[in-house]
Amino acid sequence: MDLCVFPAASPPSADVETMVVMTHSDVQHLKQEVLRLQSLLQEVQKRAANHVALLQQQLANKAQHIERLQTKLQSQQDYDKIKTELRTLRAQMQTTDVMSVSLRSVSADNDLVIQTETTKFHHSIGKEEALNESSSSSSPSSPSLQSFIKEETDSCRDVESEDGDELDTAGLAQQVKEALQRLNIGQRVFGHYVLGLSQGTVSDILARPKPWSKLTNRGREPFLRMKHFLSDQHSIRTLRHIQERLRGVFVPWVGAADVSSDDVIRNILQQAKHEMHTTNDSSEAALQEEEEEEEEEDDGTLEPSVQSPADFVQSIIQKVKCDLDEDTDPSVSPSSVSRSSQTLPVDPDQRTQVFNGSKVKTEPRQRPRSCPISSSCELQSLDLDTFSITQRVKEALTVNNIGQRVFGEEVLGLTQSSVSELLSHPKPWTKLSLKGKENFIRMHLWLQDPQNIQKLNAMKKKDQRGQSRLKRALMGSDCESHRTLDARGRWVCDHWGRCEVVKRPRVIFSAQEREALIAVYQTEPYPSPHTIERLAAQLDLHSSTVSNWFYNYRSRSRRDGVSEPVQTRTFQNPVGSGPVSASSVRIKPEPSDGQMEEDTDHVFTSVKREKEL
DNA sequence: TGGCAGTCAATAGG
DNA sequence: CCTATTGACTGCCA
Structure with a gap:
């Protein structure tokens, strides 16, 4: 030109x-x-x-x-060992430890862990959600375990530190970080049980480890412990159990904590087995109060086959592997995600198999494809095409007239809204956290289940019964409270009788408020606390409401692939369902305060005026 | 403590 | 009764 x-x-x-x-x-x-x-x-x-x-x-x-995994899975005897060791330690603790109260609960806990573990991937962990409660907050230390690890550490420390070895603190920190990530162990748990430090300190140590030579004896201790931790499978395993137990919440189909590949498999296995035996817990639990009826559920019969745990693991591995090969369906996923497997051969009939819709029976997935072990990835490096998965799930649900709610509750352990979000805005696999991946793995496995639809339909029926009962039960009681005025003079009604305790009403922004917020966002996507305060004051909102709005807006903009602070005047961001590729490249601007003052002040004043009218 | 991911409950709209 | 949207919350990390 x-x-x-x-x-x-x-x-x-x-x-x-x-x-x-x-x-x-x-x-x-x-x-x-x-x-x-x-x-x-x-x-x-x-x-x-x-x-x-x-x-x-x-x-x-x-x-x-x-x-390795397979052999490992086959030999699970060490659980017994852990069991006995923990027993012994507990006995010791009981005699020596002063904190007898917390000890007792913890001990009981360990028993649970032990028990569940020894039963090798069996069901039944479902119902003690008591743990959930104790989990999040501060866990008043689990003396037995801590001392278990500590003790081991101590016993080794002599050997290790005596030999004057210079430890590579950075390397150690790195390894620990990786291990924690891989095993999905939180820094808090690790810090608490292994190092005796707070999460913040752990984060600091891991991110900025001082060189060995610059550490005092005391400063070296955490690294010694880390070293020992890394080399001691027992500690690792135990900690992982603890973390899993703390995370708790077992939902249908797959267990709670995801993680390293074998954990995923383990959980899948656990859950699947769980499902085979006890069919209903979480969803039923809610309804249990009212005479639960025909217990011995239908699905027992639905399960294809009952295999030995080892076989089952094998088949899961196979399944997922097979699926890795199949999952690339160019016709479904034009834009997004899966790269690595894109070029693999595509089975032309793969989709029809899955949701051959109307007929629930279509023996899908029985493809005698051999799926050579060597040609597959393990779960850890699994790369699912989230977009395609959600497409297929959506289609399957639509065709079979299954609602997101049922699907969410029975398959993912999520609410309808979450399912909706998940299905309509799937994140690319690589952008998902472990937890986020879990949902897609579940969906993926669900898609593979020949009886998926059937099971869900069964669930649906059951669910309907339960719900009408629930409705009836609730109808009688406190329906007067249904209609309450919210802060802005709108009626808040409960649709069908879920009379709740009156809560703080949900804030609903007016168009003007939203506009004002967006206006600020355009110039300052990361407003300082001061700006937030001011904004809140000017809009007559809680500052938490304002900051929540910014969190959410940022997060959703990212999700929708809207690049951060571009100036737009449109007040609703276009929900681009297109390729979400570049969404993650965010530039975080300096939260400089004050620059927006002039830009947006007029908006506020006008909003305020409106509100006053 | 602030930011984020993942969720949920309430709500809007079909 | 369904799905989508959205303000709020939790747990995690740095």
Whole structure:
């Protein structure tokens, strides 16, 4: 384009010349372009090759890993060992420890852990949600375990520190970080049980480990413990149990804490088994008060087969692996996510199999595809196409007339709203946290279950019965309280009788308020506390409401792939369901205060005026 | 303590 | 009765 700016007033001959020159340079230009593209192509090819090599490497590793996993799963005797050890320790503690009260509860706890563990992936953990309560807050220390780990640490410390070894603190910290992440153990739990430190301190130590030489004896202690922790499978396992127990909440289909691949498998297994035996707990639990009826549920019969745990794990592994190969369905997932497997062969009938809709029976997934172990990834590096999964789930639900609520409650352990969100705004796999991935793994497995629809339909029926009963029960009581005025003079009614204790009414922003908030967001997506205060005051809202709004708005903008602080005047962000790719590249602007004052003040004043009318 | 991910309950709209 | 949206909350991390 810039070639066209030659002086127009040249003589004809010169004109031709100019043309020639132009053409020439055009050609040059094109040549360059071609070269560029070629090199680009090469680059891409190279990268692809690298990637393939990498993947192959990974596959090899994974294969090994899986093998290890399998053997590991087969031999579970060490649970007995842990059991006895913990028993012993507990006995010790009981005699020595002063904190007898908390000890008792903890001990009981450990028993549970032990028990559940020894029963190897069995069901039945479902019903003690007591733990949930004690979990989050401050857990007044679990003396037995802590001392268990401590003791072991101490016993080793002599050996370790005596030999004057310089520890690589950075490396250690890194390893610990990775381990925690892999095992889905929180820093808080780790800090509390292993280091005897708070989460904040742990975070600090892990993020900025001081060199060994600069540490005092006391400062070295956490690193010694970390080192020991890393090398001691028992501690690791025990801690993991604790974390899992603390996280609690077992929902249908899959267990609670996700995590490292074998954990995922374990949980899947656990849950699946759980489901095979006890069919109804969480959802029923809510309704239990009112004479629970026909207990021995239907699904027992629905389950395809009951296998030995080991077999079952195998089949899960196989399943997921197979599915990795299948899951890439270009027709469904044009834009998003899955890269690594994109090129794998696609089975043409894969979709029909899953939701051959109307007929519940279609023996799907019985594909005798061999799925060689060596050619698959293990769960840890699982790369699911979330978009395709949600598409398929949506379709399956629609076709079979199953609501999000039922699906959410029975399959994911989530509410309808969460399901809705999940299905209509799936995040790319890579952007998901472990917890977030769990939902997709569940959906994925659900899609594979030949009886998925059938089971859900059964659940649905049951659920309906339960609900009408619940409704009846509630109808009688406090229905007077249904209608209450909320702070803004709107009626708040409960649809069908779920009379709740009167809560703080939900804030509903007016269009003007929203506009004002968005206006500020455009210039200052991360407002300072001061700005928030001021905003809140000006809009006559709680400051927590304002800051919540900013959190949510940022989060949802990210989700929808709306890049951060662009100036727009539209007040509703377009919900782009398109590729969400670039959403994560966020620039976090300095929360500079005051710059928005002039920009937006007029908005506030007008809003305020409106409110006063 | 602030930011974020994941959720939930309440609500809007079909 | 269903799905989508949205303000609020929890737990985690740095």
